[in-house]
Amino acid sequence: MFNEELRLEKPLRWGMIGGGRGSQIGYIHRSAALRDGLFTLVAGAFDIDPERCEDFGTHIGLDKARCYPDYKMMLEEEAKRHDGIQVVSIATPNKFHYEMAKAALEAGLHVICEKPLCFTVAEAETLKTIAEKNKLIIGVTYGYTGYQMIHQARKMIENGDLGDIRIINMSFAHGWHSEEVEKNDPGLKWRVTPEQSGPTYVLGDIGTHALYLAEVMMPELKIEQLMCSRQSFIASRAPLEDNAVVLMNFNNGAVGNLWVSAVNAGAIHEQRIRVVGSKASIEWWDEHPNQLVYEVQGKPKQLLDRGHGYLYHDDMAVTCDRIGCGHAEGLFESWANLYQRYAIAIDAMIGGDKETVENTWFPDIHAGLEGVRFIENCVRSADNGSAWVDYK
Amino acid sequence: MFNEELRLEKPLRWGMIGGGRGSQIGYIHRSAALRDGLFTLVAGAFDIDPERCEDFGTHIGLDKARCYPDYKMMLEEEAKRHDGIQVVSIATPNKFHYEMAKAALEAGLHVICEKPLCFTVAEAETLKTIAEKNKLIIGVTYGYTGYQMIHQARKMIENGDLGDIRIINMSFAHGWHSEEVEKNDPGLKWRVTPEQSGPTYVLGDIGTHALYLAEVMMPELKIEQLMCSRQSFIASRAPLEDNAVVLMNFNNGAVGNLWVSAVNAGAIHEQRIRVVGSKASIEWWDEHPNQLVYEVQGKPKQLLDRGHGYLYHDDMAVTCDRIGCGHAEGLFESWANLYQRYAIAIDAMIGGDKETVENTWFPDIHAGLEGVRFIENCVRSADNGSAWVDYK
Amino acid sequence: MFNEELRLEKPLRWGMIGGGRGSQIGYIHRSAALRDGLFTLVAGAFDIDPERCEDFGTHIGLDKARCYPDYKMMLEEEAKRHDGIQVVSIATPNKFHYEMAKAALEAGLHVICEKPLCFTVAEAETLKTIAEKNKLIIGVTYGYTGYQMIHQARKMIENGDLGDIRIINMSFAHGWHSEEVEKNDPGLKWRVTPEQSGPTYVLGDIGTHALYLAEVMMPELKIEQLMCSRQSFIASRAPLEDNAVVLMNFNNGAVGNLWVSAVNAGAIHEQRIRVVGSKASIEWWDEHPNQLVYEVQGKPKQLLDRGHGYLYHDDMAVTCDRIGCGHAEGLFESWANLYQRYAIAIDAMIGGDKETVENTWFPDIHAGLEGVRFIENCVRSADNGSAWVDYK
Amino acid sequence: MFNEELRLEKPLRWGMIGGGRGSQIGYIHRSAALRDGLFTLVAGAFDIDPERCEDFGTHIGLDKARCYPDYKMMLEEEAKRHDGIQVVSIATPNKFHYEMAKAALEAGLHVICEKPLCFTVAEAETLKTIAEKNKLIIGVTYGYTGYQMIHQARKMIENGDLGDIRIINMSFAHGWHSEEVEKNDPGLKWRVTPEQSGPTYVLGDIGTHALYLAEVMMPELKIEQLMCSRQSFIASRAPLEDNAVVLMNFNNGAVGNLWVSAVNAGAIHEQRIRVVGSKASIEWWDEHPNQLVYEVQGKPKQLLDRGHGYLYHDDMAVTCDRIGCGHAEGLFESWANLYQRYAIAIDAMIGGDKETVENTWFPDIHAGLEGVRFIENCVRSADNGSAWVDYK
Ligand SMILES: NC(=O)c1ccc[n+]([C@@H]2O[C@H](COP(=O)([O-])OP(=O)(O)OC[C@H]3O[C@@H](n4cnc5c(N)ncnc54)[C@H](O)[C@@H]3O)[C@@H](O)[C@H]2O)c1
Ligand SMILES: NC(=O)c1ccc[n+]([C@@H]2O[C@H](COP(=O)([O-])OP(=O)(O)OC[C@H]3O[C@@H](n4cnc5c(N)ncnc54)[C@H](O)[C@@H]3O)[C@@H](O)[C@H]2O)c1
Ligand SMILES: NC(=O)c1ccc[n+]([C@@H]2O[C@H](COP(=O)([O-])OP(=O)(O)OC[C@H]3O[C@@H](n4cnc5c(N)ncnc54)[C@H](O)[C@@H]3O)[C@@H](O)[C@H]2O)c1
Ligand SMILES: NC(=O)c1ccc[n+]([C@@H]2O[C@H](COP(=O)([O-])OP(=O)(O)OC[C@H]3O[C@@H](n4cnc5c(N)ncnc54)[C@H](O)[C@@H]3O)[C@@H](O)[C@H]2O)c1
Incomplete structure (x- = not known):
C-alpha cells in the first residue's frame, strides 16, 4: 500500500518553466508534485507571456516576486536566495528543453523535464555529463509508468x-x-x-x-x-x-x-x-x-x-x-507516483545517499536519452x- | 475545464475525526481535501488509539499539540484557538457519526460526514435543524458523484x-x-x-x-x-x-x-x-x-x-x-471535486453568500437524510x- | 466433437404447423431440423392463409398435395399415408399450441412445440398424460439451451x-x-x-x-x-x-x-x-x-x-x-443441437429403447410444464x- | 432478409476431395453446401486412406460406389455418368490444390477450392485460363467474407x-x-x-x-x-x-x-x-x-x-x-452464404446467364490469384x- 506518511525533512523547493495557464500539461505536473507533500511550489517562469505568468502564478498562490518573466531570470534570482529552488520542472514546447535543462543543471538544480528530453543524442549525453558532474538528478516525465x-x-x-x-x-x-x-x-x-x-x-x-x-x-x-x-x-x-x-x-x-x-x-x-x-x-x-x-x-x-x-x-x-481495489485510479496517481520517486531520489542525492538513488526506480536520464x-x-x-x- | 486557479482567500482550517493510519477511507479524505489548496489540515482525532493518533498525525505534518486523544477534546481545544478548525470530517465507524456530527455542529463547525450519516431519520432531522440554526454546512461523502x-x-x-x-x-x-x-x-x-x-x-x-x-x-x-x-x-x-x-x-x-x-x-x-x-x-x-x-x-x-x-x-x-480526454481520471478526482464543492459552499456560508450556497451542488444533509x-x-x-x- | 456421422436408419418424416413465409421463427426450425440429416420435411400447414401455405411449401420443395390449408386436415390426411409424418413442429401464435399439440399427440405424432407450451398447468398436465399413454415425445424449443x-x-x-x-x-x-x-x-x-x-x-x-x-x-x-x-x-x-x-x-x-x-x-x-x-x-x-x-x-x-x-x-x-474454437458458433447451431436430441429421443422411443430416451437430455414436457x-x-x-x- | 425459398431447378450435384473424417475443415464445407438445398452431395474422394473414405462416405449417406479411393478415379468415373458431379470442392492439404483443381477444371467441373489456391501466380493464371476457356466457376473459400x-x-x-x-x-x-x-x-x-x-x-x-x-x-x-x-x-x-x-x-x-x-x-x-x-x-x-x-x-x-x-x-x-438481430450468427452462416453465391454463379454459368455470373459477388479466381x-x-x-x- 502507498505510504501516505512518507515525508522529507523539508519539502523540496520547486519551480516550473512553462506549464502556464491553459497549457496542456502544466496542471498535472503541479497536481503530481504537490500531491504528497514532497515538493513545495515557490517559483515559476510559467509562460511565454510575462504578464500572464505573473497573473497565473499569483493566482495559484506564489509570491509575485517569484513569478519570473523568463526562465533565465528565474535561475539567476533564485540562485541568490538562501531559500531558492532546488529543482525545476520544464514543461515548455520541445525546442526549449535542451537549453533550459542545461542551464538549470549548470545552475545546480535538479531537473524534471518533459519528453522528448532534447533533439539529439549528443545533447542528451551533454545533459547526462553535466548532471553527473554536478550530482544532480534528471527525471523525464514518461507519465504512464507510475x-x-x-x-x-x-x-x-x-x-x-x-x-x-x-x-x-x-x-x-x-x-x-x-x-x-x-x-x-x-x-x-x-x-x-x-x-x-x-x-x-x-x-x-x-x-x-x-x-x-x-x-x-x-x-x-x-x-x-x-x-x-x-x-x-x-x-x-x-x-x-x-x-x-x-x-x-x-x-x-x-x-x-x-x-x-x-x-x-x-x-x-x-x-x-x-x-x-x-x-x-x-x-x-x-x-x-x-x-x-x-x-x-x-x-x-x-x-x-x-x-x-x-x-x-x-x-x-x-x-x-x-x-482498495475496484476503485478506479487514474493518470494523476501515476504521475504522483513518479514525482514521489523523483523526490526520493533527489532527496537522497542531496543527502549523498547513493544507494537510495540507485535503488529508486524512476524515468531518468537514461529513459530520456534512449x-x-x-x-x-x-x-x-x-x-x-x-x-x-x-x-x- | 477544471479551474486550477480557484482559491479561497484563506484555505479552510480543517480537522479530522477517524481516518487514522490503516483505515480504509482516511487517505482519500485527505487527498481530496488537500488537492486543490482549499483546505489545510491542522488538527485531528484520527484514531481510537491516542498514541497511534499522535504518531500518525505528526508523521503527516501536524503539530503534536493538535493531535488529540479524542474528538471531544479536539472540539474543546480548537474552540479556544483563534486559528481553530472551521470544518471537520468524520470518518469513523458508523455508530459515532451522529454524536460526533452533532457535537461538531454545536461547536459551530461545518461537518463533512461519512455515510450513513446516522442511524435514524429523527437523528438526521436533528442534525439538519442544528446546522440550519447555526448556519452550517453538512456534506456527506457520497464519493462517486464527483x-x-x-x-x-x-x-x-x-x-x-x-x-x-x-x-x-x-x-x-x-x-x-x-x-x-x-x-x-x-x-x-x-x-x-x-x-x-x-x-x-x-x-x-x-x-x-x-x-x-x-x-x-x-x-x-x-x-x-x-x-x-x-x-x-x-x-x-x-x-x-x-x-x-x-x-x-x-x-x-x-x-x-x-x-x-x-x-x-x-x-x-x-x-x-x-x-x-x-x-x-x-x-x-x-x-x-x-x-x-x-x-x-x-x-x-x-x-x-x-x-x-x-x-x-x-x-x-x-x-x-x-x-484532456483519453487520460483516465479516477476516484481521487471524483472526491476532490466534491471537496472543492464543500469548500465553495462553506466559504460562501461563512461569507453569508446564500445564493452561492444554494447554487452549489454537493452531497448535502438532504443526501444524508434520504x-x-x-x-x-x-x-x-x-x-x-x-x-x-x-x-x- | 460433434459427430457428423450420426444418422438414423431413416430420417424422421416431419411436418410443420405455422412458421410460414415471413414468420419470425419458422426458418430456424427448418434450418435446425434439416441440418444434420435426421429429419425430412414432407408436409406442412404453415400458414393461416392456405394459398400462401401452398405457395411457400412448394417453393421450399414440398409436394403440393402435402401443403395443407389447415392443421386438422394435415393430421387427418397424413394419418392415412403409409409414409405419413411421424413428428410435427408447432410454430404458431401461442393460443393454438394446446389444441394443436393435443390433436397431434392424439393422432400418434411426436410433438415439438414452441414456448409457452400452453396457457395453464392443467393443459400441460393433459398433454403430458396423453404423451405418456401414447409413448410420444414432447420437445419444447427453448432454443438457447443447445x-x-x-x-x-x-x-x-x-x-x-x-x-x-x-x-x-x-x-x-x-x-x-x-x-x-x-x-x-x-x-x-x-x-x-x-x-x-x-x-x-x-x-x-x-x-x-x-x-x-x-x-x-x-x-x-x-x-x-x-x-x-x-x-x-x-x-x-x-x-x-x-x-x-x-x-x-x-x-x-x-x-x-x-x-x-x-x-x-x-x-x-x-x-x-x-x-x-x-x-x-x-x-x-x-x-x-x-x-x-x-x-x-x-x-x-x-x-x-x-x-x-x-x-x-x-x-x-x-x-x-x-x-474448432475461436470460430463463432451461433443460434443456428444451438437449435440444431436440440433438434438432434429430439431426433435421438424420438427414434429411441419408436424403437422402444427407454434407456436412450431417459439418458438423452433435451427441453421436454417437463421444461414446457414448468x-x-x-x-x-x-x-x-x-x-x-x-x-x-x-x-x- | 435471407431468402429461404431460393432454389435451383435441381440442386447441383456435388463431390468433395479431402475433408474426410477428422479433418479440420471438411464438415463446414458440407454444412455450408447442404444448408440451403442448393447442392446435393453425391460423390467423394474424402481421404488419403481409401478405406476410411468409404467408411466415412457411406456413413454420411453416400452410395458406396461413389466413395472413391482417389480423386482421379472420381473424376474419371463421374464423367461417365449422366448424373455425375457438376462441381467439386477441394479440401486437402495445400500441395494438392493445383493439380486437383486443374484436373477438375479439365474434366469440365466447377471448382470450389481451399486457400491458398496454389503455390505460384503462374499456376493460378493457368487455372484461370482453363476455367475461362471451359466456362467454369472457381470459388475460393475465404470463409469469413459471408x-x-x-x-x-x-x-x-x-x-x-x-x-x-x-x-x-x-x-x-x-x-x-x-x-x-x-x-x-x-x-x-x-x-x-x-x-x-x-x-x-x-x-x-x-x-x-x-x-x-x-x-x-x-x-x-x-x-x-x-x-x-x-x-x-x-x-x-x-x-x-x-x-x-x-x-x-x-x-x-x-x-x-x-x-x-x-x-x-x-x-x-x-x-x-x-x-x-x-x-x-x-x-x-x-x-x-x-x-x-x-x-x-x-x-x-x-x-x-x-x-x-x-x-x-x-x-x-x-x-x-x-x-432477427440480437441472435448470434456464426461462421456456419458465413460459409453457407458463400456456398449460396457459388451455387447461384455456377447455375447461371451453366445456364449461360453471364450477367448473373458477373453480378454475383463471391470469392472467386481473382481472390485466389491475388x-x-x-x-x-x-x-x-x-x-x-x-x-x-x-x-x-
Ligand atoms: N508527458 C506527457 O504525457 C505529455 C503530455 C503533453 C505534453 N507533453 C510535453 O510537455 C511539453 C509542453 O506541452 P504542452 O502540450 O503542455 O504545450 P502547450 O503549448 O499547451 O503549453 C506550453 C506552455 O509553455 C509555455 N512556454 C512556451 N515557451 C516558453 C518559454 N520560453 N518560457 C516559459 N514558458 C514557455 C507556454 O506559455 C505554455 O504555458 C511538450 O514538450 C510536450 O511534448 C508531455
Ligand atoms: N464514502 C465511501 O466510499 C466509504 C468507503 C469506505 C468507508 N466509508 C465509511 O467511512 C467510515 C469509516 O470506514 P473505514 O472503512 O475507513 O473504517 P476503518 O475501520 O477502516 O477505520 C476507522 C477509523 O476510525 C478510527 N476510529 C474509530 N473509532 C474512533 C473514535 N471514537 N474516535 C476517533 N477515531 C476513531 C479508527 O481508529 C480508524 O482509524 C464508515 O462510516 C464507512 O461507512 C465510506
Ligand atoms: N423459441 C424461440 O426463441 C421463439 C422465438 C420467437 C417466437 N417463438 C414462438 O413461436 C411462435 C410463433 O411466433 P412467431 O414470432 O414466429 O409468430 P409470427 O406471427 O411471426 O408467425 C406465426 C406463423 O404461424 C402461422 N399461423 C398462424 N395461425 C396459424 C394456424 N392456425 N395454422 C397454421 N399456421 C398458422 C402464421 O401464418 C405465421 O406463419 C410463438 O409461440 C412464439 O412464442 C419462439
Ligand atoms: N478456409 C478456411 O478457413 C480453412 C480452415 C482450415 C483449413 N483450410 C484449408 O483447408 C485445407 C485442408 O486443411 P485441413 O486443416 O482440413 O487439413 P487436415 O489435415 O485436417 O485434413 C485434410 C484432409 O484431406 C485428406 N486428404 C489428404 N490428401 C488427400 C488426397 N490426396 N486425396 C484425398 N484426400 C486427401 C485427408 O485424409 C484429410 O481428410 C488446407 O488447404 C487448408 O489451408 C481452410
Whole structure:
C-alpha cells in the first residue's frame, strides 16, 4: 500500500518553466508534485507571456516576486536566495528543453523535464555529463509508468511467467489531428513545426511513451535493427509525420512493431502494449490502466485488476497502490507516483545517499536519452527509404 | 475545464475525526481535501488509539499539540484557538457519526460526514435543524458523484434525451465477504455488528451509494412504495444482511431494482446504474467511470467518454474535467471535486453568500437524510416479511 | 466433437404447423431440423392463409398435395399415408399450441412445440398424460439451451466449482417495443392480445427462456416462494405487461431475480444469467454465447471460450461443438443441437429403447410444464398486489 | 432478409476431395453446401486412406460406389455418368490444390477450392485460363467474407462514410503453435513442411484471410510496395515462418500493416481489421463477427450490430441476414452464404446467364490469384533481407 506518511525533512523547493495557464500539461505536473507533500511550489517562469505568468502564478498562490518573466531570470534570482529552488520542472514546447535543462543543471538544480528530453543524442549525453558532474538528478516525465499494472507486468516478465519474450506490439494512435486542426490550435501548431518540435512529430510526441512502457517492462531488451515508415497524411505537416510504423529486431531475437498516429480517426488514445512470450502474453491499455490482460496459452483468458492480493508484491507496484481495489485510479496517481520517486531520489542525492538513488526506480536520464536515440534511428531509416538500419 | 486557479482567500482550517493510519477511507479524505489548496489540515482525532493518533498525525505534518486523544477534546481545544478548525470530517465507524456530527455542529463547525450519516431519520432531522440554526454546512461523502459522467447523465435526463424515465436498475454487489472474513478483519467486524453499523450492513454500507447516483441523476423522482428482501448468507451476520434486493415504485410510474451484496463472489465492485427511458437508456459502471453507455432505441449503441466536446457543457460536469480526454481520471478526482464543492459552499456560508450556497451542488444533509430514510424503509419491509410498504 | 456421422436408419418424416413465409421463427426450425440429416420435411400447414401455405411449401420443395390449408386436415390426411409424418413442429401464435399439440399427440405424432407450451398447468398436465399413454415425445424449443457453454455451466455447478449456490440473476430485457409498434406489426399485435398470447406478454414470451437457463444449469433447484411486479408502460397493452421483475426464494436458500422487458430502450436482447455461489460466479450472455465469465473470489476474472480443451468433457457439451474454437458458433447451431436430441429421443422411443430416451437430455414436457407453472405463479402474485406467494 | 425459398431447378450435384473424417475443415464445407438445398452431395474422394473414405462416405449417406479411393478415379468415373458431379470442392492439404483443381477444371467441373489456391501466380493464371476457356466457376473459400458486417463495411467505405482511406491494419494472430506441437499433430505437420504447405506457413494459412477482408471492403485498393519480415520462433519450422509482419503502400497513398502469427500465446484467433479514413474508422473482429465498431472523429464510439434497420440495405448484406438481430450468427452462416453465391454463379454459368455470373459477388479466381500473388511478394521481400519490393 502507498505510504501516505512518507515525508522529507523539508519539502523540496520547486519551480516550473512553462506549464502556464491553459497549457496542456502544466496542471498535472503541479497536481503530481504537490500531491504528497514532497515538493513545495515557490517559483515559476510559467509562460511565454510575462504578464500572464505573473497573473497565473499569483493566482495559484506564489509570491509575485517569484513569478519570473523568463526562465533565465528565474535561475539567476533564485540562485541568490538562501531559500531558492532546488529543482525545476520544464514543461515548455520541445525546442526549449535542451537549453533550459542545461542551464538549470549548470545552475545546480535538479531537473524534471518533459519528453522528448532534447533533439539529439549528443545533447542528451551533454545533459547526462553535466548532471553527473554536478550530482544532480534528471527525471523525464514518461507519465504512464507510475501505474501499478506496469510494474506488475515488469515483474511477471522478470519472473518468467511469459516464457521467452518473442513479440512486442506497441501503439499510441489517436485521431485528434485527422484534419488540419493546427490552423486554430497553437498547442498543436508548434508540434508540427520542425524548429519547435524537433525531427519528428508523433514519433517524439507520443511514440516514445509506448516504447518506454516496453523499456520499463523489459529493461534487458535492446534494439539491434529498426525500420521506420512515416507519413504526413495532412500534407502541410511534412516533413513531420502524423503517422508512422516502426519495426524492430531485439537482441534476444524478439521483434517489435510500434504504430504511432495522430490520424487514427475516432480513437482517443489507443496507447497499448502487448508482450508475447513463449508461454503467455500480457496486454495493457492506458485508457483502462487498472487492468492487465493475461493470456496463458491453452488456458482461459484472465483479467488482472489493480490492488488485488494475487498481484506481485513488488515494492514499486505496491507503493503505487493508493486505495482498495475496484476503485478506479487514474493518470494523476501515476504521475504522483513518479514525482514521489523523483523526490526520493533527489532527496537522497542531496543527502549523498547513493544507494537510495540507485535503488529508486524512476524515468531518468537514461529513459530520456534512449527516447531521443530511438527518434534519431527512426529518422535515419525513414529518410533512407524506410530501409532497415543498424541501431546506434 | 477544471479551474486550477480557484482559491479561497484563506484555505479552510480543517480537522479530522477517524481516518487514522490503516483505515480504509482516511487517505482519500485527505487527498481530496488537500488537492486543490482549499483546505489545510491542522488538527485531528484520527484514531481510537491516542498514541497511534499522535504518531500518525505528526508523521503527516501536524503539530503534536493538535493531535488529540479524542474528538471531544479536539472540539474543546480548537474552540479556544483563534486559528481553530472551521470544518471537520468524520470518518469513523458508523455508530459515532451522529454524536460526533452533532457535537461538531454545536461547536459551530461545518461537518463533512461519512455515510450513513446516522442511524435514524429523527437523528438526521436533528442534525439538519442544528446546522440550519447555526448556519452550517453538512456534506456527506457520497464519493462517486464527483465524476463528470454522473453529471452528464443528469443533464441528458433533464434535457429529455431518454424520454420519460421508466426503469432504474442499480447495483453495488461485490464478493469480498463471501466467506466469514470478519474473523480476521476488524474493518469488517464492526460493519456486521448492529451496535456499530446500524440496522443494516450492505444496504447502508454500499446500497445508499448506488441509490444516491439515481437521486443525483433524477432529483425529481420520489419513491412511493418499496419492498426489500434481505439475506445473511453467512449466518452469523444475522440480523445484518450481506445481500439484499430492493424494488421501488416511483412517483412518476417508474420502477426501480437495487441489488446490494457482499457475497457476489468474484465481483470487485459492480456498482452500476442503468436508467431506461421511453427513448433511450444510459448505463454507468464505477470501475470504468470515464465512460457512459448511451443506447437510443433503434440506433447503434454509443460509448460516451469523459472530456469530449460532444458532452453537455454543464457547469458541474465541465469543472470536473481535470485533464484532456483519453487520460483516465479516477476516484481521487471524483472526491476532490466534491471537496472543492464543500469548500465553495462553506466559504460562501461563512461569507453569508446564500445564493452561492444554494447554487452549489454537493452531497448535502438532504443526501444524508434520504439515505437514512431509505434504510429505515428497507428494514421496515424486510422485517415485515418483505412486504411492500408505503415510503415514509 | 460433434459427430457428423450420426444418422438414423431413416430420417424422421416431419411436418410443420405455422412458421410460414415471413414468420419470425419458422426458418430456424427448418434450418435446425434439416441440418444434420435426421429429419425430412414432407408436409406442412404453415400458414393461416392456405394459398400462401401452398405457395411457400412448394417453393421450399414440398409436394403440393402435402401443403395443407389447415392443421386438422394435415393430421387427418397424413394419418392415412403409409409414409405419413411421424413428428410435427408447432410454430404458431401461442393460443393454438394446446389444441394443436393435443390433436397431434392424439393422432400418434411426436410433438415439438414452441414456448409457452400452453396457457395453464392443467393443459400441460393433459398433454403430458396423453404423451405418456401414447409413448410420444414432447420437445419444447427453448432454443438457447443447445449452446456448449450452457452445459459447461451446468457441469461446473454440478462439480461444485461455484460452491453452494446463493444468488441467481436472470434477465431477458430488450427494447424493441418501447413504443406502441404493434400498430404496424402483426407479429407483435397477437403477443399483446390476451386471447392469443395467454395471461402474460413478456413473462411468457421471453422470461421463461431465461428461467429455463437456470433450470438446465441447476436441475435440483426448486422455487418455494415468488413475487412478481409487472407493468404496462404502453398503457394499451394492459393487462399484459411489457416489463416485469420476479423475485424467487429457492429450496436451498438461494434467491433469484428475473428481469423481463420489451421496453429496455436500446437493448437488443440482454438475455443474461449470473449464478453466484459461495466460491465463485459464472455469467453468460446470449449475444456472445461462446463465452462464459468465471469469477473465483480473490482470483483474476476468467473468460472461458467455447471449444477449448480446458472445458468439461461432458457428453452434451462436447457433442455441441461443431468447429474448432475461436470460430463463432451461433443460434443456428444451438437449435440444431436440440433438434438432434429430439431426433435421438424420438427414434429411441419408436424403437422402444427407454434407456436412450431417459439418458438423452433435451427441453421436454417437463421444461414446457414448468414454464407454464412459473407464469401461473407470477400472475397470481402480480394480481395480488405483487405479494409473495407460495409456489405451487 | 435471407431468402429461404431460393432454389435451383435441381440442386447441383456435388463431390468433395479431402475433408474426410477428422479433418479440420471438411464438415463446414458440407454444412455450408447442404444448408440451403442448393447442392446435393453425391460423390467423394474424402481421404488419403481409401478405406476410411468409404467408411466415412457411406456413413454420411453416400452410395458406396461413389466413395472413391482417389480423386482421379472420381473424376474419371463421374464423367461417365449422366448424373455425375457438376462441381467439386477441394479440401486437402495445400500441395494438392493445383493439380486437383486443374484436373477438375479439365474434366469440365466447377471448382470450389481451399486457400491458398496454389503455390505460384503462374499456376493460378493457368487455372484461370482453363476455367475461362471451359466456362467454369472457381470459388475460393475465404470463409469469413459471408458475414453481413463485412458487406456493411464495404458499403460504408464505398459511400464515403470513412472519408479517404489512410490506414489498414490487419491481423490473424493465434497462439496455438507457440510450442512445437506439430510433433503430435499431423494436421499441423504438413502445414510447416514446405513441400506440402508451399513457400510460407502463416502467411498463406491465415494471412491471406485477413488480407482478403481488406480486398472485399476496398476493391479499388492496390498494393504498390511491400515489405515482409518473417520469423520461425520454433526453429525447426524454418524456412517456414510462424510469425510475420507485412507493411504495404497502396496506390491511393494509404498504408497497411498485417500481422500474422501462430505463436501469439493465449490468443484464439485475433483476426481483426481496422480501416482508418480521414473522417472515421471501422473495426471488425472475427470472434464477435456480428458487431462492427464505427468511430467518427469527435463523436462517441458506436457499435453496429448485425440485422438492424440502420445498416445499409445492400443486396449482399441483406441476404446474409438469416434471423432477427440480437441472435448470434456464426461462421456456419458465413460459409453457407458463400456456398449460396457459388451455387447461384455456377447455375447461371451453366445456364449461360453471364450477367448473373458477373453480378454475383463471391470469392472467386481473382481472390485466389491475388492471395497467391501476395505470398509471392512477401517471400521475395523476406528473402531479400526484408527489403521493400515493388509489388508485381
Ligand atoms: N508527458 C506527457 O504525457 C505529455 C503530455 C503533453 C505534453 N507533453 C510535453 O510537455 C511539453 C509542453 O506541452 P504542452 O502540450 O503542455 O504545450 P502547450 O503549448 O499547451 O503549453 C506550453 C506552455 O509553455 C509555455 N512556454 C512556451 N515557451 C516558453 C518559454 N520560453 N518560457 C516559459 N514558458 C514557455 C507556454 O506559455 C505554455 O504555458 C511538450 O514538450 C510536450 O511534448 C508531455
Ligand atoms: N464514502 C465511501 O466510499 C466509504 C468507503 C469506505 C468507508 N466509508 C465509511 O467511512 C467510515 C469509516 O470506514 P473505514 O472503512 O475507513 O473504517 P476503518 O475501520 O477502516 O477505520 C476507522 C477509523 O476510525 C478510527 N476510529 C474509530 N473509532 C474512533 C473514535 N471514537 N474516535 C476517533 N477515531 C476513531 C479508527 O481508529 C480508524 O482509524 C464508515 O462510516 C464507512 O461507512 C465510506
Ligand atoms: N423459441 C424461440 O426463441 C421463439 C422465438 C420467437 C417466437 N417463438 C414462438 O413461436 C411462435 C410463433 O411466433 P412467431 O414470432 O414466429 O409468430 P409470427 O406471427 O411471426 O408467425 C406465426 C406463423 O404461424 C402461422 N399461423 C398462424 N395461425 C396459424 C394456424 N392456425 N395454422 C397454421 N399456421 C398458422 C402464421 O401464418 C405465421 O406463419 C410463438 O409461440 C412464439 O412464442 C419462439
Ligand atoms: N478456409 C478456411 O478457413 C480453412 C480452415 C482450415 C483449413 N483450410 C484449408 O483447408 C485445407 C485442408 O486443411 P485441413 O486443416 O482440413 O487439413 P487436415 O489435415 O485436417 O485434413 C485434410 C484432409 O484431406 C485428406 N486428404 C489428404 N490428401 C488427400 C488426397 N490426396 N486425396 C484425398 N484426400 C486427401 C485427408 O485424409 C484429410 O481428410 C488446407 O488447404 C487448408 O489451408 C481452410
